[in-house]
Amino acid sequence: MSYTPDLAAAYHYTTQIDSTGRNYRFSKYDGGIGGGYSEGTFGGMGFGVDNLLEMKLKDKKDTTEGAFKKVKLIEGFGFNSSYNFLADSFALGNFNIYMRTTLFENLNITSNLTMDPYQTDQQGFRVNKLDIDPTKLKFGNITSGGLSFSTSFKSKSADGKESKQKDIPIDPFMTPDEQQRQLQYAKSNPAEFTDFNIPWTLTLSYSFQFSRYMKPDYSGFQINTYSSLNFNGDFSITPKWKLGGTGYIDVAKRSIQQLSMFITREMHCWQLAINVTPIGLYKSFSITVNPKSGILRDLKINRSRTFSSSSY
Incomplete structure (x- = not known):
């Protein structure tokens, strides 16, 4: 549980962006090197799950009975999000999904996805209606993500x-x-x-x-x-x-x-x-x-x- 006051409201303004009367909130610092600050009061809780995936193999180097060694398939995977009890709309935060593992003891792989749990209109703007259907494994729309590889030799x-x-x-x-x-x-x-x-x-x-x-x-x-x-x-x-x-x-x-x-x-x-x-x-x-x-x-x-x- 945490609480954060709205300290950036004075640096945001509302502008009409099309002929249909649609308004959008902008920050005075949008487009700058540091980017704009997020606005809004937060009073809620964060939640998430972190796990790993392992398997046991018979250790050929150890001849004792019942000798096994653990092999990590995925060193970490999970998600996290938050819920803002003080928000009048879009109370559920984005889902941040991640995974990391190591292949061949030398190739590090990390990946991440950010999913917006709310529906969007035809132009892609958010609508205050959840777009979650567990039966179809649908938890929103992907807004960003990445995949990284790294290795070293000496x-x-x-x-x-x-x-x-x-x-x-x-x-x-x-x-x-x-x-x-x-x-x-x-x-x-x-x-x-x-x-x-x-x-x-x-x-x-x-x-x-x-x-x-x-x-x-x-x-x-x-x-x-x-x-x-x-x-x-x-x-x-x-x-x-x-x-x-x-x-x-x-x-x-x-x-x-x-x-x-x-x-x-x-x-x-x-x-x-x-x-x-x-x-x-x-x-x-x-x-x-x-x-x-x-x-x-x-x-x-x-x-x-x-x-x-x-x-x-």
Whole structure:
């Protein structure tokens, strides 16, 4: 159970959008980078179901009687929604359905769907009448969804020992915002957190998303789709030099939207890192020399420049 007051009503307005007298609510921030805030008072409850699917198999490596091992088929699937007791219409919230699993111990798959439980008219606008029929497995209309795949590969360690994941140093006395900035810094500067004991690594991920949006002339709705491919990897030129990069490709436009490259040099207790971003909204380069110790990582020499191609 929860309650949220309506703090965004002052930022919304009503406009007639067609000759039939149809009115629609808009936010002053629609079309902005952050988008508009949702309006309305909420006083109700949320509900949902989360589950997993497993099966038992006879373990061939274990010869004892009754030896079985569990195999996860679906690591998690379920749905969630909400009901607003204070709403005079459209009290039932959208159904958010999700599923996640891992195939071959290396291919991560996640999917999600959002369903509107209310009926729509011929133009696609919502009508305050439920469109749910369990006998026909109908729980509304799909308004958005997505499917994502990710996988990673890496070579064996140079010394033949099993490599441990290199942790990003996080000070436990940091606030959550400071920790997020530290993680974002590590993501933007992978050269400073490179494991020289692994000759090469490669991470790939693909995402497909679709959403239902109102047409520019307000005559109805249309489906917009997005698909992207992300890659991240590095390889050792010599035992002390490593080259790598990360990028983002817009599959629909068939163009690279973001590309960052780095080269780093191990200098015993110190590390040299050069980062270059030649493609993207913000182009930049930086040269950093810092201690490898996590405790002394803030003791560094840095030279950087950033150039923006944004018109804002």
